[in-house]
Amino acid sequence: MEKSEEEKFRVRKLEISDKGKGFIELLRQLSVCDSVSDKEFEDRFRELSSLGDDHVICVIEDELAGKIVATGSVFIEKKFLRNCGKVGHVEDVVVDSNVRGKQLGKKIINFLTDHARSVGCYKVILDCSLENKVFYEKCGFEQKSVQMAMYFD
Numbered sequence: 001m002e003k004s005e006e007e008k009f010r011v012r013k014l015e016i017s018d019k020g021k022g023f024i025e026l027l028r029q030l031s032v033c034d035s036v037s038d039k040e041f042e043d044r045f046r047e048l049s050s051l052g053d054d055h056v057i058c059v060i061e062d063e064l065a066g067k068i069v070a071t072g073s074v075f076i077e078k079k080f081l082r083n084c085g086k087v088g089h090v091e092d093v094v095v096d097s098n099v100r101g102k103q104l105g106k107k108i109i110n111f112l113t114d115h116a117r118s119v120g121c122y123k124v125i126l127d128c129s130l131e132n133k134v135f136y137e138k139c140g141f142e143q144k145s146v147q148m149a150m151y152f153d
């Protein structure tokens with residue numbers, strides 16, 4: 001029986017084998033991402049895994065094609081403010097250009113915000129370009145303050 005879109009596109013945590021399923025190529029649709037060797041990938045994967053629930057990268061795999069088509073991450077910041085509160089930082093959200101507009105981006109964001117809520121964060125924040133503002137509003141975010149950045153070359 002043919003799988004429904006819902007079954008076909010499930011969100012799960014990143015696995016080490018996802019490098020072979022186009023995970024790095026997908027990130028390249030978001031920003032500069034030079035080639036990553038298997039060893040570099042494994043080392044970074046283990047480093048991030050050791051952070052447990054404090055750093056989660058999720059993906060959606062097109063299981064028929066064996067290809068990663070969407071991803072996003074959330075990092076949990078621990079504060080002294082707000083009774084030693086926690087804040088979730090959403091980063092690196094991208095959906096493969098071939099499957100945009102199918103609610104996959106929203107699924108990724110829901111997974112990440114559910115995670116942040118479940119570990120006790122009082123808010124989730126992210127930076128985005130103006131062109132993605134409406135997308136994040138549709139995911140339940142509202143615009144706050146101004147983004148600042150300093151890049152180190």
Ligand SMILES: CC(C)(COP(=O)(O)OP(=O)(O)OC[C@H]1O[C@@H](n2cnc3c(N)ncnc32)[C@H](O)[C@@H]1OP(=O)(O)O)[C@@H](O)C(=O)NCCC(=O)NCCS
Pocket residue numbers: 029030092093094095096099100101102103104105106107127128129131132133134135136138
């Ligand atoms: C932004 C991005 C993640 C959205 O993913 P997507 O899977 O196409 O989005 P969805 O299908 O889940 O969209 C959810 C809703 O937002 C709307 N939406 C999505 N992108 C939008 C945009 N750029 N402008 C206006 N509305 C948008 C959709 O129409 C949909 O509306 P609906 O619920 O009323 O039907 C995807 O376009 C992408 O990967 N872009 C390139 C990388 C990028 O800019 N990432 C964000 C970094 S901050």
